[in-house]
Amino acid sequence: MDTNEDERVIEVTDLRRVYGGGFEAVRGISFSVRRGEVFALLGTNGAGKTSTVELLEGLARPAAGRVRVLGRDPYAERAVVRPRTGVMLQEGGFPSELTVAETARMWAGCVSGARPEREVLALVGLERRAGVRVKQLSGGERRRLDLALALLGEPEVLFLDEPTTGLDAEGRRETWDLVGALRDSGTTVLLTTHYLEEAEDLADRLAILHEGRIAAAGTPAEVTAAQPSRISFELPDGYFLGDLPPLGQLGVSGHEVERNVVRLRTRELQRTATGVLAWAERAGVELRRLDVRSASLEEAFLGIAREATSETVEEYAA
Numbered sequence: 465m466d467t468n469e470d471e472r473v474i475e476v477t478d479l480r481r482v483y484g485g486g487f488e489a490v491r492g493i494s495f496s497v498r499r500g501e502v503f504a505l506l507g508t509n510g511a512g513k514t515s516t517v518e519l520l521e522g523l524a525r526p527a528a529g530r531v532r533v534l535g536r537d538p539y540a541e542r543a544v545v546r547p548r549t550g551v552m553l554q555e556g557g558f559p560s561e562l563t564v565a566e567t568a569r570m571w572a573g574c575v576s577g578a579r580p581e582r583e584v585l586a587l588v589g590l591e592r593r594a595g596v597r598v599k600q601l602s603g604g605e606r607r608r609l610d611l612a613l614a615l616l617g618e619p620e621v622l623f624l625d626e627p628t629t630g631l632d633a634e635g636r637r638e639t640w641d642l643v644g645a646l647r648d649s650g651t652t653v654l655l656t657t658h659y660l661e662e663a664e665d666l667a668d669r670l671a672i673l674h675e676g677r678i679a680a681a682g683t684p685a686e687v688t689a690a691q692p693s694r695i696s697f698e699l700p701d702g703y704f705l706g707d708l709p710p711l712g713q714l715g716v717s718g719h720e721v722e723r724n725v726v727r728l729r730t731r732e733l734q735r736t737a738t739g740v741l742a743w744a745e746r747a748g749v750e751l752r753r754l755d756v757r758s759a760s761l762e763e764a765f766l767g768i769a770r771e772a773t774s775e776t777v778e779e780y781a782a
């Protein structure tokens with residue numbers, strides 16, 4: 465067993481970031497990331513994801529609180545921390561006249577012990593585009609070049625700010641596979657994303673930021689467990705909701721009927737689903753458009769955003 469498994473590679477304690485005009489973008493957040501984990505920071509636009517990642521990358525000094533990356537202060541000890549980390553920013557901003565290979569070579573010149581540029585270009589599937597100028601790349605190819613550059617120094621810790629924005633479904637899947645392989649080889653990854661399925665697929669643990677605070681955190685399963693599961697179906701002609709057994713007995717915690725479509729919410733999915741199907745069987749009817757699903761991270765995310773918004777409204781109303 466790897467004795468470093470429990471090592472906290474990233475530690476964030478009561479972190480705050482305040483911008484010039486006094487705006488507090490990060491309002492006292494704490495979390496840690498263990499070696500070899502993929503940790504996702506999620507949140508609506510302006511939630512504070514990039515502001516947080518920049519502090520972890522040592523690009524700015526926190527207004528308050530503490531950040532440690534590999535046990536060091538990434539701002540004060542940048543020269544020590546930077547060579548062991550890889551950073552993929554939201555906008556790479558490379559000279560657009562250079563080719564892909566020239567860009568990688570130029571970047572490699574700034575990285576001590578850089579691996580050959582061909583190797584990183586192959587990792588991200590850009591080896592056949594090596595001779596193409598950056599300005600001729602598609603948006604997705606540029607994102608992959610950003611990722612290749614972040615991998616040049618074989619980093620122990622990788623910061624990925626929205627790594628798959630602009631990629632098509634296939635490109636996104638390829639990036640996920642690559643991040644998964646990096647994790648398997650022991651790299652610690654902190655990523656921000658707007659794609660909830662990306663976090664669900666990749667993240668060992670995640671935090672959902674809302675207005676600079678952590679609204680929920682844990683494994684994807686822990687975060688979704690707080691949300692109800694859903695069952696929906698079409699009521700057969702001539703039937704009404706009242707024809708079903710009492711919903712309370714089926715473990716239903718909420719329901720809606722729109723025309724003839726019934727939507728049930730439940731925290732006891734198996735009990736509710738079994739009750740509904742047993743009723744249909746007894747009644748000898750077919751439930752068309754039957755859909756039974758556990759809560760997804762997307763529902764948890766939207767639920768948190770809605771709750772947080774209504775709390776804010778109440779705060780203002782108070």
Ligand SMILES: Nc1ncnc2c1ncn2[C@@H]1O[C@H](COP(=O)(O)OP(=O)(O)OP(=O)(O)O)[C@@H](O)[C@H]1O
Binds near residue numbers: 487507510512515
């Ligand atoms: N340089 C700056 N000066 C003042 N305010 C800023 C600055 N940079 C960001 N902000 C504000 O801080 C808040 C958090 O921004 P941040 O970019 O960290 O959010 P984000 O979660 O990464 O958003 P997105 O998903 O849109 O990238 C926003 O309200 C933003 O307008």
